[in-house]
Amino acid sequence: MDVPATGAWSGSADEQAHARFDRNRHLRALRARWRTASLAAGWRFPSDWALPEVDAVCAAVVRHGSEDAETALAGLGRARAASGAGLSETLSDLAALHAVLAEPDAVDGFVSPDVDATPARLLRVTALAWADVATDQLVHTEVTDPLTGLPSAAYLRTRLGEVYRGELGDAHVLLTVSVDLASVSGWPRLTAMILVADAVRAVFDTGESFATLGPSMVVVLARRDERLASRGVALRRSLNERLSVDAQLRDVARPLVSAVRLPATHDHACALLSDLARS
Incomplete structure (x- = not known):
């Protein structure tokens, strides 16, 4: 019997599961x-390449192809700027994606990214999105990260200026x-940083300055006093307790807490701070 087409996939549950797996x-x-291609092209800090927006771009490309991934690429451009990546590095990363898509048979992503060979429309979308965030960061010197609720690096630079105008000596330290x-x-990436921010706020609750x-990475500007070591231990314990609750983070998200001595000048x-943000 003929039935009207509804647009829904009529395949079996097994076929749908196979399609999702594929x-x-x-x-x-x-x-x-x-x-692999982006790191080979010169991405400086491997640990900060992976962002949720990377997954969104991959999903858009797999579903619709790179020509229809402009919205996802704009999101990635904004995220790259917010995380501290420069425009040149961001566009080189885009060129790496384009090279991988242009050479699907290349083994292990070893291709030759070329920004000039990347479609101008994709470059423009990504660059404009990056510039929107970079410009906003210049205008607003004190910004709160919407994910963690912690201030941004701009706020911490301001606080450091106040500290350096006083008598610094060895009175303060950066706890990363x-x-x-x-x-x-x-989502597990977002969850991890929310839990980290929550642990930092719980342990350093006596007026310390902190920022994403x-x-x-989260950084705390703390006094170098007799409590610092015990609070560092408490922070490690709090981080481990929070991250161990999530099965996807328990074995892979290993928090590292380090004390970094402040240099001589602001x-x-x-x-x-710039180096730490990209390490």
Whole structure:
């Protein structure tokens, strides 16, 4: 008997499951080849390449092709700017994606990315999105990260300026909290940073300044006193307890807490923040 077409897939449950498996396999393969190509093209800090927006771009490309991935690429451009990646590095990363898509038979993502060979429309979309965030960061010197609720690096630079105008000496130290999320994608990455921020706020609750640096690091400007070591231990314990609750983070998101001595000048301290954000 003839029935009207509804647009819904009429395949069996097994066929649908196989299609989902095949799509996920393509997503993982594309992501891996893109990362390899981007690192080979000069991406400086491997740990900060993977962002949730990378997965969104891969999903858009697998479903519709690169020509219909403009919205996802704009999101990635904004995310790259927010995480501290420069425009040149962001466009080289886009060129790596284009090279991988242009040479699907290349083994392990070893291709030759060329920004000039990347479609101008994709370059324009990505560059304009990157510039929107970069310009906003210049105008607003104190911004709160919407994910963690912590201030941005711009706020911490301001606080460091106040500290350096006083009598600094060895009175303060930067306590960095980093999480290796290179093998984590999607929502678990966001969950990890929310949990890290929550742990930092719980332990350093007596007026310390803290901020997010890049997609996987939080920094605390703390006094170097007799409580610092015990609070560092408490922070490690709190991080482990929070991250162990999530099965996807328990074995891969290993938090690293380190004390970093402040340099002699405010300019050098700001340069240090930039280096830490991309490490």
